[in-house]
Structure formats: C-alpha cells, structure tokens
Amino acid sequence: MSARESVRVAGEAGSIDVSALPSTTFGHRALTWWGTVGFMAAEGTTLIVCAVAYLYVQRNFQVWPPRETPLPSLTAATVQILLMAASVPVMVWTSRAARRFDLAGVRRGMVLSTVFALAFCVLRWFELHALNTRWDSNAYGSTAWAIVFAHATLLIAQFFESGAMAALLFLGPVEPKHFADVDDSCLYWYFMTGAWLVLYLLVFISPRL
Amino acid sequence: MTAPITADPESVPAAARPGVRELHDQLERVWNDGPGLRGWLMSTDHKSLGKRYVITAFVFFLLGGVEAAMIRAQLARPENGLIGPDLYNQLFTMHGTTMMFLFAVPVMTAMSLYLVPLMIGSRDLAFPRLNAYGYYVYLLGGLFLYTSFFLNVGPDAGWFAYTPLSGPAYGVGKRVDVWAQTITFTEIAGIIAAIELIATIFKQRAPGMSLNRMPLFVWSALVMAFMILFAMPWVAVDSQFLAMDRLIGTHFFNQAEGGDALLWQHLFWFFGHPEVYIIFIPALGFVSTIIATFTRREIFGYPAMVLSLVATGFLGFGLWVHHMFATNIPQMGESFFTAASAMIAIPTGVQFFCWIATIWGGRPRFATPFLFILGFFAVFIIGGLSGVMIASVPFDLQVHDTFFIVAHLHYVLLGGGVFPLFAAFYYWFPKVTGRMLSERLGKWNFALFFIGVNVAFFPMHLLGLHGMPRRVYTYLAGTGWGDLNLVATIGAVTIFVSVVIFLVNVARSLANGELAGADPWGSSSTLEWATSSPPPSYNFAHLPVVEGRYPLWSRPIEPPVVTGLRTDERELLITTLLDARPDHRHRTPDPTIWPLLAALATGVTFIALIFTPWAAVVGGVLVIGPLVAWGWSKPKPGDPVIPEGVT
16 A cells, blocks of 8 residues: 555645546556657657758759669568558557556567567668668768658667567566556557658659659 | 645644644655765756756856857957957857857756746656756757867857858868757757656646646746747757768758758758747746736736737747848748748737736836846847848848847847846746845846846947948958947946846855745745745645636635645646646656766767767667666556566
8 A cells, every 4th residue: 555645734625635546547648648749749840851851952953863863662662661551550459458458468569569660670771772872972862861761760769669668568567657658659650650651652752753 | 815835844833733744754755866966966856957957058158158258359349359260250159059059948948847847736847857868968968069169179150050161161170060969969958848848738737727727937838848849850950961961971951962051041940940939938938927926917818928929939930031031032932931020020019018018007016027027128129120120121131141130139039038037037046045136236137237238239230230240250440330349348248247246146145145935025826936945855745726827816725735646656646638637646757867877878979970970870779778777667665566467
C-alpha cells in the first residue's frame, strides 16, 4: 500500500480526492503521448525543410534529374515501401496488445518491430545507392540525399528504441506505464512509415513524372 | 481576502494541525534533489534548472553586452584604431549570435520553464529529465562558442551567416562551422523546452483551470512553444546544410552546381522572423501579468488578448520575406509580404489598447516592474512604427543594411523583449529568492536603462538615413557621422551603468534583502504567489483547485484543494486538455545523472562533427548508452508491476 496525502492543510468544500484515479492511460490522455507527438512535429518539420530544399533547387536545373544523372532505381525503395506497409498491421496489433496489458503480445510486437526496423535500416543503405547520384555531385544529389538520410535517422533511432524496449520487456521489471510506452512507439511508427510514403513519392517517383 | 491555498509550512502551527509538518517533511524528502554537488548535477527540478537557465542566459547577455560596448567604443569616433576589422567582424557576429541564440530565446523559455508549473498549480514539468538534458545541451553550446572565440575561432560572418560569405569558398577555417554547430546545440535545447511546455500546459493544469481560465502568461508560453516547435527545425536543418557544404562538399548553396544562396536566406528567415515573436510573445505575457497586479484589475478583453497572441503566432510565420526585399523576389511576393508585415500590427495594437484600457480604469502602482512596463510601451512602439516603415519595399530598399535597421531591431528587441524581461526580473525575483530587490536602485536601473536605450539607438535611425552602413568597423571623418556615433556610444555607456546597478541590486538583495513572504505585492492573481517564497521542492503541499481566471482574487477563505496523490513517490496530477478535469495520476521520474552524461556525449559528437563526418557514427553510439540508462526505470515499493506470466 503506497503512502498518500491524507492531511489537509486548508479547505474543505469542493476539494477533490484523486487517489482512485488510474495511474496508466493511453493515447492523448497520457503525458508521454504529447511528448511523442511533439517530437513527431519537430522531426516532421525537419523532413519538410529537406523536401522544400529539394523542390526549391529544381528551378536551377533545366532537366530534373540533371543531365547525365540516371533516375533513381526503384527496386530497393519499393521493397522498403512494401515492407513498411506490412509492418503497420503488426504495430496496430502490438498497440492493441499494449492497451489490454498483454505482456506476451507486446514482447512479440517489440521483437518484431526491432527486426522490421533493422530491415528498414539495411534497405535504406541500398536506397541511398539507388539514388544513382552522390551527395557531392550537384544540388540535386545533395537534396535527394538529405531527404533520404534525414529519414534514415528516424529509422536508426526507432531500431534502438524498439530494441531497448524489447530488452526491457524481457528483462523487466515491467510496469504498466511500459505498455503506454509501447503504444506511443506504435504511434511514432505510423508517423515514420507514413512520412516515408510521401518522401518516397517525392524522391523516387516524382522525377519520373 | 487572500488566503493561502497551500500554506507555507512555517506559517502553519504544527500543534494546530497535527500531521501538516509531517506531510511537508515527507514531500520534501521525496521531491528534494538530494544534497551536495551530486544532487545539484542530478537535479531535475524545474525551479533549480530554471534558475540555472536564467542565470546562464543572463551571463550571456552580459557577455553580449561587453561585445556591444567594444563595438561602440570602436565606432565612437571616425578612423578609430582600437579594434581591427577581423576582430570587429567576430565581435558583431558574436554579439548577434549571443543575444539571439544564447540570451533572448533561452531566457524566455527559461522563465517559462520556471514559472509555468507554478502558475498552473503543478509540481514539475512534464519531462523533467528531458529538461535537464536540454539545459546542459544549451550550456555546452554556449561554452563551445565562447571557447572558440577565445581561441580566435569566433564566427565572423554575421549572426545570420549569409552564403556564399559563410560557404566554403569565402568562409575559410572553422569559424563558420563553430557558428553552425552552436545553432544546432541551441535549437535542440529550444525544441525540447517547447515540447515540455506544450505537454505541461495541456495536461498538468490544476483542476478547474480550463483553457479559458488560463493565465495570459501561460497562454503566451504556449504560443511561444508552438512557434519554437515549427520554426526552429528550419534553422537547425539550414545550419546543417551549411555545415555539410563546408565539410563533405554538398552543394545546397553552391550556385555553380545548382544550389542557391537564396535558399539559405529563405530557410533562415522562415525561422528568423518567428524568432522575433518567440522572444516577444512571452514578453507580452509578462506585461499582462504585471499590469494586472499593479493596477489590481482584471486585464481588459481577455478573449481578445488570447486571440491576439494566437493570431500573432500564426502571422509571425508569414513575414519572413520582408528580410529579403533587397533580393530578386517577384513584385507580387513583395506586395504580399508588405501587407502581411503591416497586418501583424493589428493583433499587437489590440493588445496595447486592452492594456491601456486596463490601466485607464485602475489605480496603477508605479513600482519598478510597472515602470519597466511603461518603458516597454514607449520603446516598443517606436520600434513597431519603424517596422511599419520598413515593411514598405521602396523605403526598405533605401535603408537596407544601414544603421536604420540596427536602430529598428534594437528598439523592437530591447523594447519588446528586454524591458518586459527586467520588469519580470523585478516582479518574480522575490518569489524565486525569497527576498525583495531595492526599489530605489530599481528606479535608477530603470531610468538609466530607458535613457541609455534611447540615447544609444535613436541616433542610429539618423545615421542610417544619412547612409551609414551596418557592419563597418570604421568610417571617414568627412562622412559627418562622428557626432551621432559618439552620442550612441554615450548611450551604450549609460546602459552599461544601468546593468551594473541591477547587478549590485541583486547582490545586495541576496546578501541582506528584505524578506518577501509568499505574496509581497499583495495584489498578485496567479498561483505561484500562493506558495512560499522561494517555493518548496514540491511547489504545493496540496495542488490547488481553481475557480476563476484570477484564482487568488476569487478564492474562499478555505479554498478547495486536491488530495490523494502519493507522498512516497513523485506523482503528478494529469487533467483533461480543455476543462482541466482530473484524469489520472502520473509518476514522474527521480533525479539522475544520465541526462547530463547524455548531453556531454551529444556535445562531444557535435563538436567532433566539425572535423569529421564519422563523428556521427561514433557519437551516435556514445549517446545511446546514457539514453537507454536514462529510460530504464526501476519501480519502487508500492509501484504496480506486471508479474511474470501475466498475459
């Protein structure tokens, strides 16, 4: 039994006893959800800045991509998009497991998310090469690399976060708040994969249009 | 009328209320950072870190001021040989960078980080460890900049580091790299502060403090935080692009390879103009709070005030191109940004009229904080009017890059930022330290500051109109600019004396100032004045329940409070976003050393990145360890734990 405030310093009418309120909640009720959304907003803005730079320098080129620069190859990037699409239902399932405090479920979910994130990072390496240009070739190369690399930092961070959370869930001790953390991680996952869909269309598809 | 919601433990006779002393002692044990240097380094208390943040920012203000004094000494007479062009370039760059990135924005976020939890009736910020990390990252960024400066590697391309001057072709050496990386440090700290403030304001307000009862300062902190969140990533990415152009040969700003020097300006000013409002908007919150206290009146037109703050936040993002009227922007674009620049005067004007209406019907008490607010009115209005002038393209083209712009920006930033900040220092100093500042020295401080600012900066309007360009280290006697420059330098000396008086005032107060008590002004309306001065580590023994927009003015003698939070753990009450109804309890983490270590690892990484891109890989690995340790919590007795095998 934990200690609680029982002594009143002042006041009676209208006072509120909060001892019966829950200590773990999910979604926008939870403080950590707002932290996650805040970081999504900041990181989303950095991706937008990279995209703005990519679109802005286009006006300095007569053809896009520049002459003698092949179009980006699609294989690795398309596999990546498909794998990301496949990962989303897994994370939805993990989120549901978290919300019903299903320890075995979230353990499985976070192991899978670690594996997915690792696969995303490996594929990202191939995607960078699939751009068929270098960061120091010209402004097209610089801005395309900036977009893909900036998003790669999200993937790397997510790999370490998923891995650390999976380790925590196995090594414990596990507290109810960790289920809310898993749920927030799933939310971040939707942002990470959704953002890449837009950036994939911009970097790999739009030069073909 | 004013009854303590949460009594100072000293003021409640223990015998009269058995158990009260024990409650305070128990909360103190749980919320105290612990003794000695270890406790200080591990602190996650928003008040302890907030004080460090404000003091650090003020030290940078003093350093930026010394640089300004050196600039003014050099310009005091024509063909002066005191400072050479190379050091002069570093001085004006360091002055601008320090004042904008290390003083003005951080001091406003710092004041918010200190005040907001107290004003909304909570015990700490939403993410206290993140707060510690943000502070240390900021501190390291500042130390890095000044260490570089003293090693003669100080940035020298101006505080907005325009390319191509700052690019690899012209900005040789590591000076610009130091600038770019300092920006990264400070922007990370700013974004972290913004996230903390948004989460805290949305979810930790005392029961009953619905959004439409929120103090105006808290509204201003909220708008500032949103602006930081969406503005600072622009300059963070922009400065990284510059660093990469310089380190690994990218071509973001290299016109020869399809890059664009104007891209730098767009990305910089998309941050840079909102930055002005990031400084100005919390200052508006200071003004509203202090006017309410010193006129003993509710602020006239609360909904209009809130809507004006929000409108300013939005409009602030639509003005950035007026910094670029001298570039090849299409005329249609110029017209749009002229209109937008003039339009922002509307919400600002609404707030001014609301303040005037408040003062008009009240009986103002002309204490030092209120005097600084009156100074704000005068100085900021002059800066605002010259702002409307340079919103006009033809006029702007005439005075672009002249001292007229220097005059304008100093009137706006000193008037709109520093005057309200000094007012806030005088107003909240008793709360933070428990001691009053001297009114007599405060009035000298104000008078000399007001005179000094006008004597220093008004002549610069005329110098600009006479054609004196900014950022020249000297000028010929035949230009006729010598007298006005000498006057400006005399003004700078006056400001210097005024700030020295402030420092003396602070030192005297800390040594033997008059004790403040919980509410020394006797007419304060916000919750921070309901707790002792300085506040205890846990802020409030019982969280208050709020029943009006000015909670201390409408309280019953026996005010309702919150009970039932744990006293053996750091627990916060989380309330609903709109109506602040109690929703759940949130355990907040204990002090730890890991944020400091993570910040050190981050700092080493950023500094090494100036020399090699591989630092990102090594540094990334360095940072991960502290971050994992930071997040790996250990439950305590009484915490719910999921037993093995539960599915």
